[in-house]
Amino acid sequence: MRLNGAETLVKTLEDQGVEIIFGYPGGTVLEIYDALLNSSIKHILVRHEQGAAHAASGYARATGGVGVCLATSGPGATNLVTGIATAYMDSIPIVFFTGQVPQAMVGTDAFQEVDITGITHPITKHNYLVQDIKDLPRIVAEAFYIAKTGRPGPVLIDIPRNVSMDIAEFIPYKKVEIRSYKPTTQGHPSMIKKAVQKIQDSKNVVFCTGGGVIHSDASDQVKKIIDLTKGKVVSTLMGLGAYPADRKEFAGMLGTYGNQEANNIVQGCDCFVALGMRFDDRVVGNPEKFAPNATIIHIDIDPAEIGKNIHADIPIVGDVKNILIDMIKLMEKHQAPHESINFIHPERVPPVLPGRNVPWILKKLSEAAPNDILITTDVGQHQMWTATYYDFNKPRTFISSGGLGTMGYGIPAALGVQVAKPNQLVIAITGDGSFQMGMTEIGAIAELGLPIKILVFNNQTLGMVRQLQHYYSNQRYTGVHFENKIDFVMLANAFGAEGYRIDDAMNAPAVLEKALNNGKFTIIECTIDPENLVLPIVLAGKGLEEMTKNP
């Protein structure tokens, strides 16, 4: 079978089981778009390439599969960059395809030429510039393999237009074999033994779920090990949902904006078990003061994360799930009667006062929402409130930009999530700042008729930056106020969406109830006080337990 490069690509994608591509066309991907016309793969047309990248991320995170994204050369490719970096920081498996000018023109500063493999070296797990149509099936197969195995991450394939047009005999590439890439998946038995011994000898064990628990689908194993050890659980932002928030052992998110109780138990524990996490600076606070009395057991699939930010007393490299399975086996074999830890479970969050404030509206949302609701957020105060006040009980239900902190992530990510899960309710929680960065995809959502809900907390302020200025710039507020008032209801209507406004806190339950059940794309605006602060917080240089409650 003789195919051109574009047909070869599409055929290879079909063989990979790809069903959805998020993309935006252009001159160097004409042939690929043409080939997609004859394919079972559905193309979702976004409004901006960055939206395609975030949508692919939402899709990958909701399904646990690999997201696929397609853009043209030059600006199409550079518009992906923020989305690629976002995926890289949060270890999300996405394969990006970009068109490139024909090989004969590469390096001539041709129209819409950019060195996208050069630009994306630091923010991809790996990338390729295809030089020959014969390499295409192998490169695509390798890209999917690299994206989803080991520590997942984005991979980019840049395809010059002449490669898309070239014709060659199609030879499928069956088995991926990369001699220089063999991720360790099984933990070292002696380390596992040591860790189990340490956990059983400790009085106060805290397990911390990171994003790796979700990537490796290890929630059941975490539950099992908690049952066996009677340990407590905290979570990073990326790990929320990995352990059910409604279980009593769960103390919430740790870190700068974490739950006070979570931070307290981490600082007081004698054994801290890090499950698929990387000790980000927002998680650790002052690294010198982190969990001062604890033996740190660090489990991660990426050896480079071990000892990078926090010294690991017992490092175990491998897949969290496999390691937990091995640990559980050992524990069941030599079960030491473990003392139940005195864990007085206080309310994870301080009491919430009724009013137009984010925690209270979120409480009303959780009362109105079905159990399987999928939540995306943007970045800022609303994100931290959602992370600390909303109960996430299942993995892959909280989808948010963690490492890069990308404003404008929530709305396009919701698009991808809803495409992946057409029968579940998807809500994007955002602020008016982030909304205006991600609003390009409102057009795409409206066109697709997706019944996504966008809950926008409007304070005409970049609340988190204002909060930083509050603490670190002597309350000299600058560049954080939006003077013009947007009518979000009219905006929704302009796109053919439903628009609601919560202008009285007492109406919130009714408005939310109506919005969640109308089956339509809906934007709900709730105005809030711009002076609200996310509290308590850990100020720069402090240990996690030294949270300030003072404005």
Add this chain to the structure above:
Amino acid sequence: MKHTLIVLVENNPGVLSKVSGLFSRRGYNIESLVVSATDDPNTSRMTIVVDGDDKIIEQVSKQLHKLIDVIKVQDVTSQETVDRQLLLIRVATDNNTKSEIIQLMDIFRARVVDIGQKSLTIEATGDEAKIQAIIKSLKPFKIKELVKTGTISILRSN
């Protein structure tokens, strides 16, 4: 402390920029980097001398290993190795200094490879210390041009 890393990489386009980019991106202090072919046409070998404490070197090695094109990373600092640099140096001469320089170079087992009216060119190989000693000894004669490679290293046989 200086560490010598031997890095085997896939002979793919872009691999050098991936490796060198990693060093600048993460703020590692690179002393020298030499890339060369090996007996296997698909594999290239880099000898990288990098300055840093043990913790930094551990991170460097791990981050290098994370690059998909990197096959093997070996820190040979504490092992017995043969280390070589190649030096080409052109020094100003006149009839008075010519023989003096040539004698001096004999001590270092360096060779004169080109000679002109006003200058001569010397070739020398050796480890970092020897090469530095040669350069130092030639300084008084006015160095007109100097070029040298980074260190390449190979493990000694047991």
